[in-house]
Amino acid sequence: MNDKLEPIEAAKLFINKHFPDCDGALLAGSVVRGQHTKTSDLDIVVFDKKLPTSYRESLIDFGWYIEVFAHNLISYKTFFQSDYQRARPSMPRMVAEGVILKDKGVLASIKLEAKQLLDKGPEAWSLKTIDMKRYFITDALDDLIGCTNRAEALFIANALAMDVSEFVLRTNQQWIGASKWVVRALQQYDQAFTDQFVEAFDSFYKTGNKDKIIELIDGVLKPYGGRLFEGFALGKD
Structure with a gap:
């Protein structure tokens, strides 16, 4: 410059x-x-x-x-x-x-x-919102685990990275970001977690191995009840 x-x-x-x-x-x-x-x-x-x-x-x-x-x-x-x-x-x-x-x-x-x-800081998520986000993260994770198409798996992983970063930040009442601000927001919250997050997705992009992403997401969801599928309902009285 x-x-x-x-x-x-x-x-x-x-x-x-x-x-x-x-x-x-x-x-x-x-x-x-x-x-x-x-x-x-x-x-x-x-x-x-x-x-x-x-x-x-x-x-x-x-x-x-x-x-x-x-x-x-x-x-x-x-x-x-x-x-x-x-x-x-x-x-x-x-x-x-x-x-x-x-x-x-x-x-x-x-x-x-x-x-x-x-x-x-941002408004705290309700328990209903947390459960809804757990469900959609679980759904995407299941898609990734079962996916055998490399091209499709890349985009599932991209969606998971965004959803999981949002979940971690919002459940801890932290501001979220987009693009480069995703990583910056995570770093401002917890550098150690950010390192694990980046390593998990970087490993998948380089090798196709999903294990670190699965471990990361299960760790993120565990304090809130883990993966959610059975019993989840949206729009039902």
């Missing part, structure tokens, strides 16, 4: 060019966390009371791919609430972590709101 401006310098120039009258702006994402790569972009959150609604836009400027998340001083709350309900706090995390590029006195309260939401 030697041919680019430094992230904060580029972000400030971008704000001065495109949002000179905004009420506040933050630089967030991987460049702030020190996790950026040569393909990373700049995530910039803008707050402007004159905007009629929130929007997202992708641009290229000052040598960077830039993702803009623009909000007025009320519309961001809808995204905070949506992220809370789906247990993926993308917007609150960007705001809480974000480095201030510009502020007319609005960001302290918004950052505090984001931090409080993150600290609160």
Whole structure:
């Protein structure tokens, strides 16, 4: 990235060019966390009371791919609430972590709101939800165990990885993630478990051996009653 401006310098120039009258702006994402790569972009959150609604836009400027998340001083709350309900706090995390590029006195309260939401954690799953998730994980695991088609088994394993990571995190009232944030969320919760999780699926992808995945999932489900099939019902009075 030697041919680019430094992230904060580029972000400030971008704000001065495109949002000179905004009420506040933050630089967030991987460049702030020190996790950026040569393909990373700049995530910039803008707050402007004159905007009629929130929007997202992708641009290229000052040598960077830039993702803009623009909000007025009320519309961001809808995204905070949506992220809370789906247990993926993308917007609150960007705001809480974000480095201030510009502020007319609005960001302290918004950052505090984001931090409080993150600290609160997602809503706890009900026993009914836990049982439903156990059932679907059991069903997928049975599919994997019995599968003799390598191509199909790859996609069953992919689905299991997502379902099991969600189960572990949500039953421990942790935020979940998508894509690279699946592993990051697991690491934030329990590094030792994450290592076991990655090893189990990596072993399967490399060798086709399912034993470590089966052992992992049985260990995850055991505190909640283990695999669930007989007696499970959905939609029945």
